[in-house]
Amino acid sequence: MAIPLQISYRDVAQSDVLEAIIAQETAKLERYFPRVVHCRVLIEHTRGRRPIGAPYRVRIVLTVPGHEFVINQSADDVAVRTAFRKAKRQLQEHARLVAS
Numbered sequence: 001m002a003i004p005l006q007i008s009y010r011d012v013a014q015s016d017v018l019e020a021i022i023a024q025e026t027a028k029l030e031r032y033f034p035r036v037v038h039c040r041v042l043i044e045h046t047r048g049r050r051p052i053g054a055p056y057r058v059r060i061v062l063t064v065p066g067h068e069f070v071i072n073q074s075a076d077d078v079a080v081r082t083a084f085r086k087a088k089r090q091l092q093e094h095a096r097l098v099a100s
Contacts (some may be wrong), residue, residue: 003029003036010044012056018043018080025084029062033091038063046074058083064094 005026007019026039042059060071060083069090073083 002027004038006038006040008040008042010042012043012045021080025081029084029087029091032088033064033095036062036064036091041080043080060084060087062087062091064091067094069094 003026005023007022022041026041029036029039038061040061042057044057044059046055046057056074056079058071058073058080060069060073062069062071069087071083071086071090073079073086
């Protein structure tokens with residue numbers, strides 16, 4: 001079953017390549033916890049908000065029954081894979097807790 005996915009951009013141009021990467025990474029999450037209800041991804045440019053730091057931020061909100069995970073990742077480029085690695089670790093930990 002495919003995880004329902006919503007991708008939003010704020011001050012960043014929409015990218016088909018980036019959307020394909022996000023879709024692939026989202027599909028991988030089902031291996032770690034098959035009951036993900038929804039995944040929302042926000043890619044935003046942070047220019048003007050902070051004078052120093054990363055220009056991009058990736059925010060992933062994963063909804064599972066009874067819980068919601070929020071993953072934020074800032075980087076010099078759009079760090080989608082790094083954010084999804086964090087999401088994977090959180091889902092793995094949640095699956096261990098649910099199984100206990």
